[in-house]
Amino acid sequence: MPTLRQLEYLVVIADTGSFALAARVANVSQPTLSQQIRALEERLGAKLLERSASGAILTPVGRSIVATARRMLSDASDIVALAAGSSHSLTGTVKLGTTPTLGPYLLSAIIVELHRIAPELRLHVREGIPDEQVLELSRGNIDVMLGPMPMAGDDLTIEPLFREPLYLVAALDHPIGAAEDMMRGDLTGSPLLSLDPRHHLARQAAEVAERYGMTIAPDYYGTSLDSLHQMAASGLGLALLPSLYLRSEVGGAAGLKILSVQGWRAHRSIAIAWRRQSPMSKAFRLIADHVQAHARRLLAP
Incomplete structure (x- = not known):
């Protein structure tokens, strides 16, 4: 069976389009990365990538496998969160994506309050373009997203918070x-x-x-x-x-x-979103409640 590490390397190559960049992102040597991808192709009996001097392009079967691999890697991350007890207590590190047109002006006080009531919960805040962050959320690269609507994703729970x-x-x-x-x-x-x-x-x-x-x-x-x-x-x-x-x-x-x-x-409508199957929904709903309450206080006449 393919290993999760091999699938992770394949996904990183798909995202970067380059063995050299993928090796840098995955923090491994390029020969190690290439060897693992060759081993994956041999195990599956299929060519997954077209290699050239300009980079690496997924074959049709490679694209299908990458789509499934993203879901598997996301599920594996959720398993780790479950094992750490994140579904029952507010602990661990949460990767929160937000837009620079919102996060810097709203999150500071909220993070202080969350740390007071859940001192074992860590928030890793990443700013980016909203549409790109929705993809990152679906791929499992971030855990929860706070930003302007519209948001869309069949695999996402999306909750409007305030206008x-x-x-x-x-x-x-x-x-x-x-x-x-x-x-x-x-x-x-x-x-x-x-x-x-x-x-x-x-x-x-x-x-x-x-x-x-x-x-x-x-x-x-x-x-x-x-x-x-x-x-x-x-x-x-x-x-x-x-x-x-x-x-x-x-x-x-x-x-x-x-x-x-x-x-x-x-006006604009602000919402929070996370993967529907995530075991950390309790933490995300707590974040949602505090964002909503804090924003409404700030926006009160």
Whole structure:
């Protein structure tokens, strides 16, 4: 039978497309990795990879085996968690994925509170692009994910937690927004700063721009909410920022004014997700409860 280690090596090669990169990620020598893959192919009696100078490509049977191997490796990880008693007590290390447009402005106080009530629970926080993190969650590379909806996955439990208002902001000396209650037409043609298009917030910015006749500012994609804040405060354009960021100590609204637009109701929905078969659902539900309660306190009028 194939070993879990061999299957793990095959999955890493599938993810990296390279024996050299896979060996680095798996922390083994390239000859060892190659030897294990050859042994796996001999054991299965099938060619799993097409090797070339430019990298490694999965064969059709290799793709099918990798899909099954991901599930097996995820199940094996869950078995280890069960053996450690994680299904009955809040212990062990949890890999929590989140987006940089949320985690830095919400999680710090929550992690402190969780550590107080579950001192043996460790949270390893990883920031990334939401769509990519959903794949990482399904593959077992992270255990739980906190981020904006939509999320989707047949193998996932997805629980909405709260709705976060989104505000349109401008530099303090920006001529727009002098009136206490702006009309929609006042925004027509205004440049709206945005993030990398892979972020959900960038898609929402594009929807807002279309709805209000604004234009997405070209060549000025921000890399974080802080960069949007700084560019907007410098007068480069308007920006769409979440309420939790504007209220946080690490974010804030320095140098910005929040524009009051008639009929403005932009928001995003935040959810938590984990693999449906994970034995750590008790820990994930505890995290969900604390995130929800803390966010609602912060967002209260």
